[in-house]
Amino acid sequence: MRRGTLLILLGIALVVIAIAIAASLLHGGLSAKATPTRLEAFVARNARHLAIPRNARQTQNPVLDAPEVQREARLHFADHCAICHGNDGSGDTPIGNGLYPKPPDLRKPATQELSDGELFWIIENGVRFTGMPAFSSNGDHDHAMGNHGGGQDSWKLVHFIRHLPHLTVTERLEMERYNPKGPEDRTEEQEEDQFLNEATPKARPESQTHKKK
Ligand code: HEC
Secondary structure, X not given: OHHHHHHHXXXXXXXXHHHHHHHHHHHHHHOOOOOOOHXXXXXXXXXXXXXXXXXXXXXXXXXXXXXXXXXXXXXXXXXXXXXXXXXXXXXXXXXXXXXXXXXXXXOOHHHHOOOHHHHHHHHHHOOXXXXXXXXXXXXXXXXXXXXXXXXXXXXXXXXXXXXXXXXXXXXXXXHHOOOOOOHHHHHHHHHXXXXXXXXXXXXXXXXXXXXXX
């Protein structure tokens, strides 16, 4: 008898929890424009933390920080990551704002307090059910900056993420030149080139002599 009541209460509690979880997941009609509820963000963050193997989290960065390492990582970030995270790591980009969950501000404590190993693991493996892709260095992508294997590029990016809260304006401006260019930017560049080419004849010696008279 008592046991029966307990089972019924347990059943009701489970149904209530299931409804709460469903409501928390389905809010906003599954639109990516919505922002995750606090509960969902909390559960997701902890699940991600637990899913990353402990020894991976405790791995130390084998790459020494140096100005050249920072520069390489900075330009790599501009080329591969800024489209979602922004050059400054704020995540305030058209694509970033349209993702669910949105990329967090990488300069804030929530990210900065993750261990080097955890940041590295996230860059290498990505985060399932989110827009964060895997950038595993033993995968197939190979880019202009050179892929050294062994996750070297990702370890360098970890150094850059540590530097993000202190990014200078000069560094940000340099990054802008390495952001991927779309067709619009290319047309604009072509128009500029054309304009400059048309302007050059004036500088040629013969046209100058011709003009002088
Ligand atoms: C297509 C969009 C996209 C691109 C490109 C991208 N990211 Fe992300 N990134 C995300 C999203 C979305 C998250 C949030 C994932 C989550 O909530 O667990 C994220 C999370 C992260 C995190 C974890 C931060 C935290 O506090 O949870 C790191 C570190 C990170 N990205 C680094 C990078 C680096 C480095 C690159 C480039 C090599 C990159 N990302 C490229 C979308 C992107």
